[in-house]
Every structure is written in C-alpha cells, then in structure tokens.
Amino acid sequence: MKDVIQELLGQALHQLVKKDYLPKEVIKEPAEEIEISNCPDPKMGDYASNIAMKLAKTAGLPPMQLAEMLVEHTSRSRHIADITADKPGFINIKLADSCLFKIIIDVLEDGDLYGYRQPEERQRICVEFVSANPTGPLHVGHGRGAAYGASLSALLDAAGFDVHREYYVNDHGRQMDILAVSVWLRYLELCGESVNFPASGYRGDYVYDIARLIRNEHGDHLRHNKFEVSDNLPPDAKPDAKPDAKSGADADTADGAAEDDPGDKEKHIDALIQRARELLGKDGFRIVFKTALHAMLDNIRTDLAEFGVEFDEWFDEHKLDKSGAIDRTLQQLRDAGHVYEKDGAQWFRATTFGDSQDRVVVRDNGRTTYFASDIAYLESKLLRGYKPAIYVFGADHHGYIPRLKAAAEGLGHDPDDIEILLVQFANLYRAGVRLSMSTRSGEFTELRQLREEVGNDVARYYYIMRSHNQHMDFDLEQAKENDLDNPIYYIQYAHARIASLFRKLEDEGVRYNQAIGIDSVKLLTNDYEQQLIRGLLQFPELIQIAAEKRSPHMLAHFSHELARKLHTYYNAERILVDDENLRNARMCLLAATAQVLRNALRIMGCSAPEQM
RNA sequence: GCGCUCGUAGCUCAAUCGGAUAGAGCACCGGCCUUCUAAGCCGGGGGUUGCAGGUUCGAUUCCUGCCGAGCGCGCCA
Incomplete structure (x- = not known):
C-alpha cells in the first residue's frame, strides 16, 4: 500500500515540475525515496509523508505551501479517502474504507504467508550464528545469539531473502585438544588412576559423561598409568588461580604468592596434550577427540533443536584445511601483496585496510592461526554467493570486525558484503540479584537449565524483545514466577x-x-x-x-x-x-x-x- | 591510553535510515466479572532523553568535548 502512495506523490511531483512550479531537482528518482510513515495518531490519517519538508529548500518554498501544492496535484485514487496538508508540512493520507476492509480478506487468503514478501528472485544471504566452540554445553550467553540469529533469519526469510543458516564448528583448534585431554584424564580417573586434573582443563560433569562413553566402548584400552601421564611435565598453576583476582593482597604486599605458584597452566596443558598424543598414538587420540567432539555437537544440536533453532549447514572448520582452502586463500593474499614475513611468522597487512594492527596468519612453527581459517571461511561464504554474509557475534568479539572487513577487502571483495551484527550481553537476575555467568561459579550457566526453568517460549521472547545492540537484564522472577506480567x-x-x-x-x-x-x-x-x-x-x-x-x-x-x-x-x-x-x-x-x-x-x- | 556498544519515567525497555504532544510493561493509586477465558479492560500520577555545545525548518536520533556503564586491544581460540 505504501508503494501506491509513493507512486502517487511521485506523479504529483512530476506534474509540478512539468508546469514549471518546481525545479526539476526535486524529483526523487526511485519513488521509494519518498518516505512514507504511519501517522502517530489515527485521527490524522493512516499514512504520512514528510516529503514537502524535505524538499522545501530545493523547491524554494515554505514546507506548508509545498505540501498544499502536492495535495492539490495528487490524482484521486480509489484507495484514498482523504489527503491533507497539515501543520508543519506533513501530508496525511487516509485510506478508503474499502481498502481497509480488503486487508481482512488479504490476511485470510494469504494465511501463513501474510506479511511475507515473495519476489521472483530471492537474494541469497547467509546468517552465521551461535558457532560456539563444541567444548561444552551452550550457556545462557549463547542463548541470546541463538534466539536472535534464528528470529533474524526467519524475519529475513519473510522479507523475501533466500536465507542460509549456518553454524561454524570450531573442531580444529587447541581448545578442542584441551577438551580431548580433559576427557581422557577423566577416563583414566574412571579406570582408577589418580592423575591430577590441570587448571585449564574442562571441569563440567559432561566431561565425565563422555569419558564413561569411551570406557563403555573401549574398556581399559586407552589406559596409561599416572607416572607415564604426568612425569616431567612443566608445573601447572593452582587450580583455583584467578589471573586477575582483585582480592586485597596485591603483588607488592604478598610477593610470596608468585613463588607458591610458579606454574604456567598454558605450558602445562600444551605439554599434556603432547603427552596424550604420544601415549595414545594417532588412532587412540583420535578416538577420544572424535568421541568428545561428536558428543558435544550432539548435545548442542539437540539443545538448539529443542529451542526451535535449526541450521541449514554445520560448517566444519577442519574441512577448510583438508580441502586446501586455507592455503589457497593465503596464497591469494600473498599474490595480492598483502602478506609479509616478520620474526619467522607470516602477517596479513590488515593495517592497509584500516585495522589497528597487522595479524599473524602463519605462526613461526608453521601452523596457521585461527584467523587464517576465518579468512578462508569468509572467502568460502562469498564464493558461495551470499550477499551479504551476515555474522552474529557476541559483543565481546567486536574487535574482530576491522580484521574481517580488512580480510574481505584484501581478497578483493567489497567489505560491505560481510555484515557483522553484535549481540550485547544479557545479565540474568533472580529476585533482583545478578547471577554470575562464569563457568567457574557454576551458579546458573547452561541454556538448557534456563529453558527448563522458564520454558522455551518465554526464553525466546525475552531474548529478542530488546534491541540486539542494547544491554539487557533478564529477570527470572518476572519471566517465570509472575506469569501474569x-x-x-x-x-x-x-x-x-x-x-x-x-x-x-x-x-x-x-x-x-x-x-x-x-x-x-x-x-x-x-x-x-x-x-x-x-x-x-x-x-x-x-x-x-x-x-x-x-x-x-x-x-x-x-x-x-x-x-x-x-x-x-x-x-x-x-x-x-x-x-x-x-x-x-x-x-x-x-x-x-x-x-x-x-x-x-x-x-x-x-x-x-x-x-x- | 586507544577502540567498540551504550546512557530515555522509581525499575526493565520502545520510539519506523532526523519528524507532529517522547511511548509501553512492571511497580503505585482508583474503577470494571449473574453475559464470549479478569492470564483481561478502563482511568490516574510519574520526564530538562547523562552534562555542555554544534549542525537545521525540526535532534532521543547526526557531529565535537566531558561524565558514567559494559566489552575489547596476543604468533589464544
């Protein structure tokens, strides 16, 4: 209906120009440029346009006078009951009754598709969301991304786009190795070995579940004694060490703390991963790794499906490596002269495209970085023809925007072909008390718990009822106990x-x-x-x-x-x-x-x- | 220190790429069930849109500075 009005006003403008009342600069080329909004008060009419005020300057006329001229020259349409020029220069349009009544019939005829635009050719776009590392169950922070991404996708579908929903599975990185080792250590524990659990290992109960799965399947075949496992490893940090603990004791008052705890948990876990690979061999490690990965993906997939969130594709990171896509993409950047060597590593010159610093793509040990995979993945999306490729990120990832845009540009794409949307954090409250969302506290973390407590409908609605770039407080009491409100x-x-x-x-x-x-x-x-x-x-x-x-x-x-x-x-x-x-x-x-x-x-x- | 997202009623948030008198819900006060679900409806109070400037016919919206909140600034993922 809006387009009809745009058309009519556009024609009126043309007429006024033809009669030399107005300079030809006032013509808005696509009629869609003419803004049509809803009247704030239905007594004024149904639709309003601010076109007269917008054009007053170029027309060299007071807005009100221009509005009146436009009203006069708008041809009578059977859709319009009344058209008037009002106060500062708005043009208000009241639809004919017949037009309004027909809406009811339209809705009944279109049914589930009412409101859905169905263009002949649908623009293909991709929405990537959630993409949480499969190292643990989804937590409530992922919930907002899931709800937002799913609703956004459905909305874009309704608006006439061909939407491809995608989950990027980080199945290739160090975090997955840490999960595998965590599972293995729990498995050894179940076998009766009393090994120490590393500070940066994954501690959730689900790790035991996976360990149990492996033991049922493979018995004690993957067992090694605790001395083999932990001999000669670099010292671990204390399990409870919090790097940025803001307790009263500062470094200068309690310098003993550093000596008590000389370990480096990162070095320790890396060595442990190496040890696991050696003891288990390629096949043994793979069993643990794959079981853990599949168990977590099943967990996440089921969780999301129960939440009403479905994907068209689960895109595995390791495929980018296996197919050579990472190498190809890096070569493409090299050929374009955007890669240089420094300190034994290879750097993408992101600063050429506005990023604050250059980024490593190949480490001095020869391994590609996570960002290298990101670039290859980005290229994959754009090669598949999605325009735009939409990313839904948690707000904590906003630092990635400049480098991703830079990568897109470095690969010869328009940076606007990727669109990164940030979802701000949701704070959970119970009876006015903020709940900690850190995994460590274990207070209230899993999306599944939230869904069970308040129900899927409530969770979905609460997550999306606020603008995605607005911080949000999610009060469980209001969401659940007081359902009247x-x-x-x-x-x-x-x-x-x-x-x-x-x-x-x-x-x-x-x-x-x-x-x-x-x-x-x-x-x-x-x-x-x-x-x-x-x-x-x-x-x-x-x-x-x-x-x-x-x-x-x-x-x-x-x-x-x-x-x-x-x-x-x-x-x-x-x-x-x-x-x-x-x-x-x-x-x-x-x-x-x-x-x-x-x-x-x-x-x-x-x-x-x-x-x- | 630099950057990103923000700051609107007591609380949680809207406000259609700059529009008309800044709106809802919760909370508070007062009305409405012998009749279709009262999980509802109607009415009321409540605001210098963080502060100070600027841009223009017009600013919650855009620009600059300041104050405040959250989050980022690794050859981590």
Whole structure:
C-alpha cells in the first residue's frame, strides 16, 4: 500500500515540475525515496509523508505551501479517502474504507504467508550464528545469539531473502585438544588412576559423561598409568588461580604468592596434550577427540533443536584445511601483496585496510592461526554467493570486525558484503540479584537449565524483545514466577482467546460462515475494529522495516500492541452477537488477527497456543 | 591510553535510515466479572532523553568535548 502512495506523490511531483512550479531537482528518482510513515495518531490519517519538508529548500518554498501544492496535484485514487496538508508540512493520507476492509480478506487468503514478501528472485544471504566452540554445553550467553540469529533469519526469510543458516564448528583448534585431554584424564580417573586434573582443563560433569562413553566402548584400552601421564611435565598453576583476582593482597604486599605458584597452566596443558598424543598414538587420540567432539555437537544440536533453532549447514572448520582452502586463500593474499614475513611468522597487512594492527596468519612453527581459517571461511561464504554474509557475534568479539572487513577487502571483495551484527550481553537476575555467568561459579550457566526453568517460549521472547545492540537484564522472577506480567503470555493469550471464541461458537452449534463474514466486513466500523484492521495492515510493512534494521525486537512490540488491541476490543464489544452478518464479519476479523499473531509468533520462535 | 556498544519515567525497555504532544510493561493509586477465558479492560500520577555545545525548518536520533556503564586491544581460540 505504501508503494501506491509513493507512486502517487511521485506523479504529483512530476506534474509540478512539468508546469514549471518546481525545479526539476526535486524529483526523487526511485519513488521509494519518498518516505512514507504511519501517522502517530489515527485521527490524522493512516499514512504520512514528510516529503514537502524535505524538499522545501530545493523547491524554494515554505514546507506548508509545498505540501498544499502536492495535495492539490495528487490524482484521486480509489484507495484514498482523504489527503491533507497539515501543520508543519506533513501530508496525511487516509485510506478508503474499502481498502481497509480488503486487508481482512488479504490476511485470510494469504494465511501463513501474510506479511511475507515473495519476489521472483530471492537474494541469497547467509546468517552465521551461535558457532560456539563444541567444548561444552551452550550457556545462557549463547542463548541470546541463538534466539536472535534464528528470529533474524526467519524475519529475513519473510522479507523475501533466500536465507542460509549456518553454524561454524570450531573442531580444529587447541581448545578442542584441551577438551580431548580433559576427557581422557577423566577416563583414566574412571579406570582408577589418580592423575591430577590441570587448571585449564574442562571441569563440567559432561566431561565425565563422555569419558564413561569411551570406557563403555573401549574398556581399559586407552589406559596409561599416572607416572607415564604426568612425569616431567612443566608445573601447572593452582587450580583455583584467578589471573586477575582483585582480592586485597596485591603483588607488592604478598610477593610470596608468585613463588607458591610458579606454574604456567598454558605450558602445562600444551605439554599434556603432547603427552596424550604420544601415549595414545594417532588412532587412540583420535578416538577420544572424535568421541568428545561428536558428543558435544550432539548435545548442542539437540539443545538448539529443542529451542526451535535449526541450521541449514554445520560448517566444519577442519574441512577448510583438508580441502586446501586455507592455503589457497593465503596464497591469494600473498599474490595480492598483502602478506609479509616478520620474526619467522607470516602477517596479513590488515593495517592497509584500516585495522589497528597487522595479524599473524602463519605462526613461526608453521601452523596457521585461527584467523587464517576465518579468512578462508569468509572467502568460502562469498564464493558461495551470499550477499551479504551476515555474522552474529557476541559483543565481546567486536574487535574482530576491522580484521574481517580488512580480510574481505584484501581478497578483493567489497567489505560491505560481510555484515557483522553484535549481540550485547544479557545479565540474568533472580529476585533482583545478578547471577554470575562464569563457568567457574557454576551458579546458573547452561541454556538448557534456563529453558527448563522458564520454558522455551518465554526464553525466546525475552531474548529478542530488546534491541540486539542494547544491554539487557533478564529477570527470572518476572519471566517465570509472575506469569501474569509476562508479555509473551499476554500475546499468546490473545491468540488463545480468539481460538476460544471459535470453540464457543461450535459448542453453541452455530456455524462460522466465512463467506458471509467477508461479504459483511463493511459492518466493522467501530473504533476497536478499525484499530485492529490497521494493525493487520501494518504487519507486512513492519516485516520489511524490521528486516532492514535487523531488528526482530520490533516484532515483539508489534505483537504486544496487536494483542492489546484485541483485548481492548474483546472487553468493549460482544463478538458473538445474534446478527449473523455482523457476527461472521467479526469472526473474520478475529480469524485474521489470530493469523497475524501466529505469523509474528512463528518468526519470533514462539508457539501460538489454542488455549491457555 | 586507544577502540567498540551504550546512557530515555522509581525499575526493565520502545520510539519506523532526523519528524507532529517522547511511548509501553512492571511497580503505585482508583474503577470494571449473574453475559464470549479478569492470564483481561478502563482511568490516574510519574520526564530538562547523562552534562555542555554544534549542525537545521525540526535532534532521543547526526557531529565535537566531558561524565558514567559494559566489552575489547596476543604468533589464544
């Protein structure tokens, strides 16, 4: 509908230019350049344009006068009931009733696809999100990225993009080796060996679960005694050592602390990994490694699936190495002259493209860095034709943006072809007390726990109801215990309420006749009904705006608003009246409202219950 | 020190790439169930949009500086 109005105003501008009332500079080339917004107050009209104020300067006319001229020259359309120039220079447009009523029919006809744009050719884009290292279960911090990424993907799909959802599996790095060693040590523990557990090992119970799995499968075949395992290793740090502990004792007052704890936990764990490889051999280590990896991926996959988050592809990092993609991409950068050697390592000259420093891609020991994989992965995405390739990162990764953009540019791409969205942290509160999210405290960390405590719908909604670049407080008390105040229940209740009316009708043996209803929609003239219809009208436009702004939280607000309109209507008017025409017309409106609520809830990843 | 994201009602947050009187929820106060789900509705109080400047017809939005919060600045992943 907006495009119709843009078109009409565009034509009016052309006419005024043709008559020499206005200079030709005022012509906005694509009509879409003409901004159309919703009126803040429905009494003013349905749509508003600020075009007269925008062009006042180039036209050399006061905004109000220009607005009036435009109104005069806008050709009469059957869609428009009224068009006026108002106060500072806005042009307000009121839609014809017939136009509004038709919305109900549109919704009923389009059904699950109402609000969805379906262009002939869909632009292919990729959304990569979560991508947590498979070294442990997902924690609540990943939850927001998961909920945001999934809803954003659904939103972009609705807006007409061909969306590819991708999870990048870091199955190649040192962290995975540490997990494997952690599992192996727990396995040895189960075998009866009393080995020390390293400070930087993974301590969660899930590590024992995997160890148990291996022992069931392979018995004691991978057992080595504790002396073989720990002899001649560099000393470990204390298990509880916190590098940046801010306790009262500072280095200068308690210099004994350093001597008590001379170990380097990083050197220790690296040596331990090496030892494990030696003792287990290539095959033995692989058994532990693969079992751990698969167990964790299963865990994560199941967790996400239960959360309603699905991916089209799980992209394994190691494939980039195996296929030679990393080498090829690095060679490409070398050929372009963006790589140099220093201190035995190879550096990507990221500073040429605005990064604050150059970045190592090949270490002096010959191994490629994590960033080298990132570059190859980036190239893979762009070669596959995604435009843009969207990354959803936690806010703590914002430092990666300049180097990734630099890499894209170094490979000869437009840096705008990759788009990096940051999701800010969510703080969990219980009864006003902030819960620690560190793994060490073990207080409340797993996404699974959160889902079990508050439910999937609540978790999904709470995660996305705030703008992704806004820090957010997630209060478990409000989310769970006080469900009267929970916005997601409020929305779902509106949907259930409508379903309940249809049930009621059936119980009373009265048939709902949609044909009669559609013929009678013109009876829906009271304020409440008009408000609801306008809500339905706004939905497709909201999808487009929210998608452009990568802001699924706008759907949360929209849904709440639509639910409020429904509840208000329900309280003010009796829906199931005796008059057959009016009753069926109202039921049509409610059916359409339920449909829009369903569509919005689906994009947000929440269910639309028939009863509550 | 440098950089990124922010700062809006008592609390949690909106505000459609700069628009009309800055809006919701929670909390607080007062009304509405013999009738379709009261998990609801209606009404009320509550604001110098962190501070100071600047840009223009118009600023919560854009620019500069300051104050404050969170997070980053490795041949770690």
